[in-house]
Amino acid sequence: MKTLQSTRRLADEDAPPAQEGRVLRLSAGRRTRSAAGADAEAIYRRILGAIIEHRLAPGRKLVEERLASVFGASRAMIRQVLTRLSHEMVVTLVPNRGAFVAEPTVDEAREVFEARRLIEPALARKLAQTVAPAQLSRLRQLVAAEERARAARDRQTVIKLSGEFHLEIAEMAGNAILARQMRELTLLTCLIIFLYDSPGGRACPDDEHHQLLDAFTCRDGERAAGLMLHHLDHVEQSLDISLTAQDDDDLERIFS
Template identity: 55%
Template structure:
């Protein structure tokens, strides 16, 4: 499909998902391995669709419909939904089913507070373990982001912006930090969608460049400061103090 961001900006992180215990899989029986592989694919498809705002917060994820879309059993869909719920990307309600998570303004502020604590620590750890290869990986990701911006592909921009922060945590080499940041940056994507003020721009490209520069100069103090300012800018660009996206009922039912 022309313009489909999945084609040319494929996630550089898909092989790095810290929630997937890939190393342990070689010991599993073949049938179970197959099943887990299929589940991983369904998981990734739903996860990317949420990240790219093709699935809106609050969207019902019906087991039957997903089972038929992916041509698998409902039990398998349930496993994937349980995993997404564990990562707080999906809300599960007894009797009502699964829905794409819809963080409240309070939860959104909690997410930013957690990120302000974690991401400076990521900067410090990354700089103390820095290699030329890691800098190259960051610059490579920056290229993908800039390319998506040039094409004005907002879906890809939001996803890649979030993935930049995940990549920093991956490269810092602490799997617990990386897992937390993966969850927090996915929630941030949902939050940006829900509380996007007209001027919201998710992550500013120049700010990511400045952060990479500070990292490559091993200036930990500057990198931490730039990261905190960056998170402040994202949070301030959102309208968290007003009610989320109001639907104009008249407009919906006009004609």
């Protein structure tokens, strides 16, 4: 029963390869060995995409053999992808137990936001000083798409696009290493929002991205930095990271 359902869900997630709009892409830095297998990269993107879009929920077990048959790949290749995802902290690998979609703890969530508050305002400031017209239009495009998704009440797409907006800023700022780190933080943030978003407060406040865009357009670095900081605080406060009793999983933590 449960097994069957699980199988179907993975299969379903296999189904829609139509919307192939790169998955919170990042040129994958210097492409790792994974890229060699020609389609390891594709599998990576599919799985990551499913996680980002919340079709694979945090905590979900990822069984190697089943993934292998879904993607028509060998287990070894799935393994490559899973280890890569685990290095990016999107998947947790438990020895002899398997791979699971990561479930950031409240502490980790706080740390992620602390890191972002440190890095992103500086990136925003930097970008504002050097931004080119083409970059501005790209950002506008993302914000517009996000707004459409918001209008359509497609929360998952909103979260994904919001992440892409932040990541795009990081990449445009011209520091590949910081961009790479921001990618990790952004991916984690997607998981965190799904885990801790309170029903009441919506994730990324409506127009703060618009304001950021304005600041970029005016090339006002200080304002961009300030807005970014405020924005991050705002997002974090909209989450239930206060002291919420967490998932059942955290029994170990509770009795310690």
